Amino acid sequence: MTSTVKPHKDDQAAGDAGRTNVTFMPGATPPVRRKRRSRAWIWLPALAVLVGAGYYGWRAYAPAETAEAVVTQPVVRGDIENAVTAVGTLEAVKSVDAGAQVSGQLKALHVAIGDTVTKDELVAEIDPATIENRIEIDRAELANLQAQQEAKKAQLVFKQANIDRQRSLVAGNAAAKQALDQAVADLASAKADVDAIEAQIRKQQATLAGDEVDLGYTKIYAPMAGTIVANPVKEGQTLNSAQSAPTIVTVADLSTMTVRAEVSEADVGRLKVGMEAYFTLLGQPGKRFAGKLRQIEPTPTVENNVVLYNALFDVPNPDGELMTSMSAQVFFVQAAARDVLVVPAGAVRMKRAEAGGKPQAEVTVVAASGASEVRKVETGIRNRVSVEVKGGLEEGERVVVTPGSGGQSAGGGNNRGSRRGMRMPPMF
Numbered sequence: 001m002t003s004t005v006k007p008h009k010d011d012q013a014a015g016d017a018g019r020t021n022v023t024f025m026p027g028a029t030p031p032v033r034r035k036r037r038s039r040a041w042i043w044l045p046a047l048a049v050l051v052g053a054g055y056y057g058w059r060a061y062a063p064a065e066t067a068e069a070v071v072t073q074p075v076v077r078g079d080i081e082n083a084v085t086a087v088g089t090l091e092a093v094k095s096v097d098a099g100a101q102v103s104g105q106l107k108a109l110h111v112a113i114g115d116t117v118t119k120d121e122l123v124a125e126i127d128p129a130t131i132e133n134r135i136e137i138d139r140a141e142l143a144n145l146q147a148q149q150e151a152k153k154a155q156l157v158f159k160q161a162n163i164d165r166q167r168s169l170v171a172g173n174a175a176a177k178q179a180l181d182q183a184v185a186d187l188a189s190a191k192a193d194v195d196a197i198e199a200q201i202r203k204q205q206a207t208l209a210g211d212e213v214d215l216g217y218t219k220i221y222a223p224m225a226g227t228i229v230a231n232p233v234k235e236g237q238t239l240n241s242a243q244s245a246p247t248i249v250t251v252a253d254l255s256t257m258t259v260r261a262e263v264s265e266a267d268v269g270r271l272k273v274g275m276e277a278y279f280t281l282l283g284q285p286g287k288r289f290a291g292k293l294r295q296i297e298p299t300p301t302v303e304n305n306v307v308l309y310n311a312l313f314d315v316p317n318p319d320g321e322l323m324t325s326m327s328a329q330v331f332f333v334q335a336a337a338r339d340v341l342v343v344p345a346g347a348v349r350m351k352r353a354e355a356g357g358k359p360q361a362e363v364t365v366v367a368a369s370g371a372s373e374v375r376k377v378e379t380g381i382r383n384r385v386s387v388e389v390k391g392g393l394e395e396g397e398r399v400v401v402t403p404g405s406g407g408q409s410a411g412g413g414n415n416r417g418s419r420r421g422m423r424m425p426p427m428f
Contacts, residue, residue: 072366072398075343081336082383084270088261090326092252093314096224099245100126101217109235117222124248128218131211138208145204149197156194159187226253257315257322261330262308271296271332277313279328291315335381341389347399348387364400
């Protein structure tokens with residue numbers, strides 16, 4: 001038996017498309033609507049995200065494995081040195097400023113920067129017109145004084161003859177003695193006039209000689225053989241030497257260069273005059289320029305409370321590749337060895353010795369089978385990177401450089417390797 005349910009009036013208003021006839025079977029359960037069933041799938045993505053996050057956190061923060069990574073390096077043969085490092089600059093071993101000793105306009109400049117000059121070569125000229133005029137005036141004044149000198153000498157001769165005449169008259173009682181006394185006074189005055197004019201002549205001659213020297217200063221010659229490295233003035237410029245001598249050119253001997261290295265007060269005590277030294281340039285890091293320490297200046301320079309001492313050494317520069325003011329990385333060699341067994345500094349541990357004994361160096365050697373052993377070695381030169389091995393190891397053997405977690409570093413310090421659970425895992 002079946003029954004038919006007619007649609008509601010509101011359903012009829014929806015049109016023919018909204019009309020539905022439902023037939024119910026006796027004892028049957030009405031079906032669940034599809035709309036409610038689809039809502040359960042909304043939670044599945046969220047659940048998958050939670051599961052993934054939990055698994056990722058478990059993997060990231062899980063306890064670290066007990067296995068330890070061991071880094072080894074072979075014993076090799078090479079060169080090693082222990083050196084004091086510093087930063088320096090290059091400068092000419094000898095340089096001289098050729099300046100103007102007289103004032104005037106720079107009339108001509110015969111050299112340019114980079115030119116090579118010989119000693120006493122003419123490099124510049126100052127306009128000599130003013131000095132030449134002074135010389136002409138000096139010569140005219142000198143001629144005037146010399147003419148006056150001749151007149152004074154003639155008066156002296158006349159005064160001398162007058163004395164002789166007055167003496168004859170006085171002897172024959174033809175003249176009073178007063179006339180003779182006056183003649184003697186006139187003779188003394190004439191001699192004084194001659195002496196005075198001679199002094200003026202000597203003064204004028206000195207003035208003339210000084211102006212002639214100044215005339216020679218209008219030509220500037222190279223004081224030494226070398227290269228023109230500076231030219232602070234230009235042709236046509238007016239020079240004033242009243243207060244200080246202006247520099248026209250600087251001549252430097254670039255055949256030998258001096259390295260001025262700034263050494264800290266902590267390292268200057270390790271330097272000795274005569275020790276080997278070398279430096280490298282920024283543009284040629286693989287090339288060494290060698291010399292010997294010549295001088296340690298006793299007076300330091302203080303910059304920002306840092307005390308630095310200047311250490312000087314000379315290097316030859318036959319090709320002219322070294323130039324002034326170049327920056328140099330300087331090394332003062334305290335000890336060096338060539339073609340010796342070398343291991344990384346991190347592989348050597350210093351074992352504390354018994355009372356009164358010396359510390360003993362140890363390394364961990366790893367055999368080809370993987371077995372390791374601690375071996376005592378004899379060391380030599382040591383620096384921050386490598387250590388010379390004089391005995392206890394053979395070339396090609398492998399030594400442990402960095403032990404794994406829980407051990408000690410090669411230098412004997414605490415292990416700085418972080419455990420996996422102690423760092424934030426990468427998020428992306």
